[in-house]
Amino acid sequence: MNMSRTHHIFKREDWNALNDHTNISMTSEELQTLRGLNDPTSLEDVKEVYVPLIQLLDIFIKEYERLQSNKDLYLEIPSIERPFVIGVAGSVAVGKSTIARLLANMLSQVFPDQEVDMITTDGFLYPNKELKKKGLMNRKGFPESYDMKELMSFLGKIKTGETEVPSPVYSHEIYDIVEGEQYILHQPDILIVEGINVLQSPLNEQIYISDYFDFSIYVDAEPELIKKWYLERFGMLLDTAFTKPQNYYYQLAQGDREDAFAYAHNIWKEINFKNLKEYIMPTRKRADLIIHKTHGHLIDQLCLKKY
Numbered sequence: 001m002n003m004s005r006t007h008h009i010f011k012r013e014d015w016n017a018l019n020d021h022t023n024i025s026m027t028s029e030e031l032q033t034l035r036g037l038n039d040p041t042s043l044e045d046v047k048e049v050y051v052p053l054i055q056l057l058d059i060f061i062k063e064y065e066r067l068q069s070n071k072d073l074y075l076e077i078p079s080i081e082r083p084f085v086i087g088v089a090g091s092v093a094v095g096k097s098t099i100a101r102l103l104a105n106m107l108s109q110v111f112p113d114q115e116v117d118m119i120t121t122d123g124f125l126y127p128n129k130e131l132k133k134k135g136l137m138n139r140k141g142f143p144e145s146y147d148m149k150e151l152m153s154f155l156g157k158i159k160t161g162e163t164e165v166p167s168p169v170y171s172h173e174i175y176d177i178v179e180g181e182q183y184i185l186h187q188p189d190i191l192i193v194e195g196i197n198v199l200q201s202p203l204n205e206q207i208y209i210s211d212y213f214d215f216s217i218y219v220d221a222e223p224e225l226i227k228k229w230y231l232e233r234f235g236m237l238l239d240t241a242f243t244k245p246q247n248y249y250y251q252l253a254q255g256d257r258e259d260a261f262a263y264a265h266n267i268w269k270e271i272n273f274k275n276l277k278e279y280i281m282p283t284r285k286r287a288d289l290i291i292h293k294t295h296g297h298l299i300d301q302l303c304l305k306k307y
């Protein structure tokens with residue numbers, strides 16, 4: 001195992017070796033069911049990377065529960081349910097939502113007594129109407145395009161154990177916030193919060209989003225590879241979701257394919273890559289765990305914070 005000042009660096013095979021002392025033993029069929037339907041994650045990754053990760057999370061979760069309950073006992077205050085919150089950060093198209101969904105699935109199957117929920121910070125983007133007013137339509141995903149006050153208030157309510165916490169909903173289909181729609185969270189035991197901005201620290205804020213996290217993950221890869229994954233996803237959507245008349249990109253899907261890809265290249269370069277370089281990548285070292293992916297989404301290295 002290599003060393004760095006802040007993180008223990010595990011090559012994939014060293015991380016996989018942790019399986020020798022996990023309590024989670026499963027047959028291949030059981031491992032198969034840990035992936036959601038249509039999850040592209042390979043069975044090797046589930047077994048060699050995610051099972052040891054779930055075991056590690058179990059250590060963090062148990063420690064968190066013990067601390068909360070001892071603290072409440074000492075202070076003689078009634079115990080309330082405060083969820084263990086996991087943040088998942090990284091570039092657009094690096095695979096954050098795939099990992100967040102897989103973790104949610106695995107956690108709820110391995111620990112059936114735990115209520116697991118997940119949200120994406122997309123819901124806290126300003127609606128297009130607002131973004132247009134502020135001249136921010138080409139800055140979607142940049143720090144100023146999010147209603148950070150709302151996101152912080154949401155996380156505050158979650159962490160203090162409110163019983164019903166609404167979260168706004170973003171639709172990639174209409175490329176906008178869905179007016180009047182909310183997703184309600186009912187005191188989950190574990191909440192996964194996924195988004196490009198979850199490790200950012202806006203200036204002049206007294207509290208950061210990451211203050212609400214009990215464990216954070218940064219999904220990392222070379223920008224050239226992420227661009228490839230972005231364009232592949234775009235191509236797939238061009239043949240499926242974008243062909244629906246209500247889709248934001250419907251007109252694009254009706255036109256010339258080469259023009260559509262030229263448009264996507266430009267969006268990557270001018271928006272998503274710029275955002276990655278300027279605002280997302282600098283947050284990498286804040287994560288408790290950096291999951292590094294290479295060609296074909298293969299995880300080749302994991303870096304775990306030492307403190």
Ligand SMILES: Nc1ncnc2c1ncn2[C@@H]1O[C@H](COP(=O)(O)OP(=O)(O)O)[C@@H](O)[C@H]1O
Nearest residue numbers: 040041091092093094095096097098229233297
């Ligand atoms: N482990 C994986 N193997 C193969 N494809 C993957 C894997 N993880 C993600 N992908 C694909 O990469 C693209 C981006 O993943 P997604 O989870 O949507 O990214 P994000 O939420 O970061 O934008 C999607 O097309 C997804 O299906």
Ligand SMILES: CC(C)(COP(=O)(O)O)[C@@H](O)C(=O)NCCC(=O)O
Nearest residue numbers: 091092093122140141196267271272
């Ligand atoms: C809503 C997003 C900021 C969130 O990204 P995600 O990681 O969920 O894919 C992103 O999908 C986006 O819309 N970026 C703006 C440029 C673009 O159209 O891709």
